[in-house]
Amino acid sequence: MIHTENLFKSFDSNQVLKGITVEFQKGKTNLIIGRSGSGKTVLMKLLVGLLQPTAGKVWYDNTDFFSIGKRELRELRMKVGMLFQGSALFDSMSVEANVRFPLDMFTHMTAKEKLDRVNYCLDRVSLNGVNSKYPSETSGGMQKRVGIARAIVLEPEYLFCDEPNSGLDPKTAIVIDELIRSITLENNITTIINTHDMNSVMEIGENIVLLHQGAIAWNGSKSEVLTSDNEILQDFIFASPFLQRLRKAAIDSGHLE
Amino acid sequence: MLFTKFLYHFGRYVMLMRSAFSRPERFNMYYKETLRQMNDIGIGSLVIVGLIAIFIGAVTAVQFSFQLDGTLVPRYYIGYIIRDSTIIELAPTITCLVLAGKVGSNIAAEIGGMRQKEHIDAMEIMGVNTSAYLVMPKVIASLFVIPMLVAIAAFVSVVGGYLASVPTGLLSSSEYVLGVRSFFNDRNLTLMFVKAVVFAYLLTSVSAYQGYYVRGGSIELGRASTNAVVFSDILILLFDYLIAVVFT
Ligand SMILES: Nc1ncnc2c1ncn2[C@@H]1O[C@H](COP(=O)(O)OP(=O)(O)O)[C@@H](O)[C@H]1O
Ligand SMILES: [Mg+2]
16 A cells, blocks of 8 residues: 655646645555646656655655665665556567566576566566567557566566556557556555546546646545546546536436436 | 856766665676676777777877977987877877767767666666666776777877888888887876776766756757767866876
């Protein structure tokens, strides 16, 4: 479990986050949703320590994240996996070398054990036989999957995914979402996902945090989304007039009660 | 204003260097990376360094034989002058100024690109000490390889001087060899290696610093690469002077 206490973040005079207190649960897919520019990435970077908060705290279970020393931070980080918005694969290394990198750096495994683990992880994300390809030779969806494989190769306890399905077609996006959810359940890890994709919200939104103008506008689960009368939430989820009419029709016909 | 900016960069540079020289997570990974860098920096620069060294020797030979023409200074002094001027000054300084352009800009662009493409962030999240992994192997590799390049440059310069003076009839082969073997002082070699090591450290660490803290996009990356060369060059010349003052 990860929770934050009154997180503030400003860039010069631009106050991006204004007091975020929220809890992300273990064994669940926790979603941070909000429009582009609402501060999802900034919040995630604060959670993993790539940015320093202006004020406030982040707790990893009972560890006060920003008060620990460099060495403890590195040890904690080995339990953290992250999928970046742009995948951030090392472009001069093959897919296999990308996924193997954390093993090379942190384990004493033999070459054979490493290869087995890499192949297991690639298999887990349904990527077989691409070991020797380079990231630039693969599609966006494949890069995301390689990113996930690399993020889970050290069996993390905390998994962060920044817009895992941005730039993907809806079908591939759902596959990626389902993949992240099953990994979360299987390994009982704390997973936090940034997204502005309403399909993800409705499919894997077990604990949803809506960011709006630097604050939390709504917090709940996917089953509460449709019936909530929070205007910011409805405005975000049912952004198009078509969806608004659909929702109204569903309510009028009693399908949502 | 300029001074506070200098202090800011200097402080951040010192901090980067301090965390760059900490214990590697996995010795083997750093070792491999160091070997790769030695190959890139050393083998990759041989041709350009050799080419420049030949011309330095040749130009010095032609220039000094012109200067000494009609004086009472013996002709064989040309060999002696070429040897000492390349060892003391030309080989370490010019080689490192050139390497700042070649290796320094390359290091800044490589690390800067990794910063911009979030590779550094990705490694940090894994728990890698990125300042160590990305900076230390490069610095160590150049501390080994650049002095070797400088030594090669000094030797090739002397050969270049020979090629420019003996076949053209400026002086005879035996005169040149006599000059090269006269008044040898091994302190000068020490001086050359001290310079090479200091310049190698300066140009790699300053370039790595420029790349490591790059922000923005391709314009900033280009600027970081340029800054790497410019600041390395300025520091090399400054330290060239300081070392000369200390050693004389
Ligand atoms: N490194 C930074 N420096 C300055 N401003 C930033 C930085 N990162 C993000 N911001 C600002 O924070 C706001 C939120 O950005 P971000 O978290 O990327 O939004 P999103 O919800 O789309 O991920 C934006 O207004 C952006 O300009
Ligand atoms: Mg974002």
